Amino acid sequence: MPESLIRAIRWDTVVGALLIALLLLSFGFVDGFGNALNLSFLLGNTLPIALIALPMTLLVVSGEIDLSVASTAGLSGAVMGRLWNEGMAIETIVPLCLLLGVVCGLVNGLLVTRLGLPSLAVTIGTLAAYRGIAQIVLGSDAVTDFPVRYQEFAAGRLGTTFLPQAFLPFLVLLAVAVVVLHATPFGRSLFAIGASEEAARFAGIRVKRGKLILFVATGLMSALTGVFWALHYASARYDNATGLELSVVAAVLLGGIDFDGGKGTLGGAIAGVFLLGALQNVMSLLNVSAQSQIVVTGVLLVISVLAPRVARQISLARAAGSTG
Known part of the structure; x- marks a missing residue:
């Protein structure tokens, strides 16, 4: 393979190609994969991962990580259920839940940026804390009687298509995130911070x-x-979204976002999200156990961290050999 072609191939491009290949194989050989109900099910199950992956990508690019995201989601759902049981209107509950998310993120951010604590350790701690608070708020109850029109928006499809109604707002959020990361001074500053925090600070x-x-x-x-x-x-x-942080981190890193920060694209991260979602869907259709699916997710997480580093070492070795 020509040297110029090798350099042109990026990890996020490889992930995109793998996603296309998986979809083609699944449409051709996996029974039931291509029907509208299953495709809608696939997208609906992947959307929670994709939503959190948007800000998580920017965070990892800057050299940080948040492992409390699933617990924050669980706490938000628990508060939503408790307030609905108390008779509050859903139109009031949702903004309050979003404000709660801001507070949770602010706590994590202040502990990391003001006290200088490592984000990995901080968010492991808040992962447990937020989940515990969620259990205190709602206990073991399950609240299911939310307004039908809101449930239809979250679970329904656009007309006769396989696209979930919630997919269109996600596309808007995706467009905003792409512009912020790749077309604004703030986004460029995140790459600089991830590459070298000290150098970024000296650069103002x-x-x-x-x-x-x-x-x-x-x-x-x-x-x-x-x-x-x-x-x-x-x-x-209270236990909604348990384990979701593993899928989010695995998908983001699988998409080529460097765990050390400073490298990656949002397109690669989203390709990683849907590659993981499609793979999990195919395994479910093939009756692969949930435990085995978790093993596959863990293996992909290791590969996503290891593969770019191996590729970088190979590239450096080739460069050293060509100049030697």
């Missing part, structure tokens, strides 16, 4: 403020996901 970039904004945005989007989850599955429980 307000590193702490940028990271704090990202943690707040991640908390906000996690809370929105919690609301969507409760309406989509018609059930608000």
Whole structure:
């Protein structure tokens, strides 16, 4: 293969090609994959991962991570269920849940940016704390009697198509995130922060403020996901979205976002999200157990961290050999 072609191939391009290949094989050889009901089911189940992946991508690009996203979503759903049981209108509940997400993200961000604590350790702690608060708020109850029109929006399809109604708002949020990361000074500053926080600070970039904004945005989007989850599955429980953080992180890293920060594209991250979602859907259709699916997700997480580093070492070795 020509050297110029090797350099042109990026990890996110490979992930996009793998997604297309998986879809083609699934349409051709997996019974039931191509029917409208299953495709709608696939997209609806993938949307919670995709929603959180938007701010998570920006956060990882800046060199940080938030493992409390699933617990924030669960807390948002639990508060939503509790307030609905108390008789509050859903139009009032949703903004309050989103505000709660902002508070959760703000707590994470302040602990990381003001106290200098590592985001991995902080968000492991808040992962447990937010989930515990959710259980205190709602207990073991499950709230299922939300307004039908909201449940239809979260779980219904656009006319006779396979596209979920909630997919269109997601596309708007995706467009906003792409513009922010790849076409604004703020987005460029995130790559600079991830590549070298010290150099970014010397360049006049307000590193702490940028990271704090990202943690707040991640908390906000996690809370929105919690609301969507409760309406989509018609059930608000304290343990909603348990384990979702693993899928989000695996998908983002699988899409080529460097865990050390400073590299990656939002297109690659979203390709990773839908590659993981399609793979899980295919495994379900093939009656692969849920435990085995978790194993596959874990293996993909390891591969997504390891493969770009191996490719980088190979590239460096080839460069050293060509100059030697």
